[in-house]
Amino acid sequence: MNAGETTFWEVVDAIRTAEPRYRREAYGFVMAALGNTVQALPEERRRDPGRRHLTGQELLEGVVRCARREFGQLAAAVFAEWGVRTGEDVGRIVFQLVESGQLSARPEDSIDDFRHLGELSALLSEKLGFGPERGADPGPGSTGRRGPGTVA
Numbered sequence: 001m002n003a004g005e006t007t008f009w010e011v012v013d014a015i016r017t018a019e020p021r022y023r024r025e026a027y028g029f030v031m032a033a034l035g036n037t038v039q040a041l042p043e044e045r046r047r048d049p050g051r052r053h054l055t056g057q058e059l060l061e062g063v064v065r066c067a068r069r070e071f072g073q074l075a076a077a078v079f080a081e082w083g084v085r086t087g088e089d090v091g092r093i094v095f096q097l098v099e100s101g102q103l104s105a106r107p108e109d110s111i112d113d114f115r116h117l118g119e120l121s122a123l124l125s126e127k128l129g130f131g132p133e134r135g136a137d138p139g140p141g142s143t144g145r146r147g148p149g150t151v152a
Contacts, residue, residue, distance in 0.1 A: 008031070064124055
């Protein structure tokens with residue numbers, strides 16, 4: 001790193017100085033989730049820079065998957081502690097990182113891509129199996145809960 005280069009965490013600290021809404025950890029987590037989500041794409045999509053770009057919904061799904069894996073049943077509480085409660089909050093973090101040069105966006109990308117994707121706590125709980133998945137029929141007599149240690 002050159003003496004004039006700013007690290008990711010220095011950029012995050014500068015963002016938070018101007019707008020301290022989200023905890024520092026949230027920025028690192030969103031970046032890690034973005035990387036993991038891109039790596040999970042099919043190889044042919046990963047190789048093509050035009051198709052490698054994630055939509056807001058794809059990134060949010062990746063954030064939820066990573067949160068479930070990292071924090072399990074505490075994911076919603078962790079995100080609430082970080083101040084990240086909605087898909088729009090994830091989008092705001094993304095666009096703060098875009099504006100600071102840490103991420104890039106296409107001209108058609110917008111914070112609106114993250115709006116109306118739901119409350120993050122509900123998405124985290126749904127993906128963690130605390131209730132039936134959207135569109136899933138839990139079957140007769142089922143509570144919709146999975147047994148201990150079961151991963152959806």
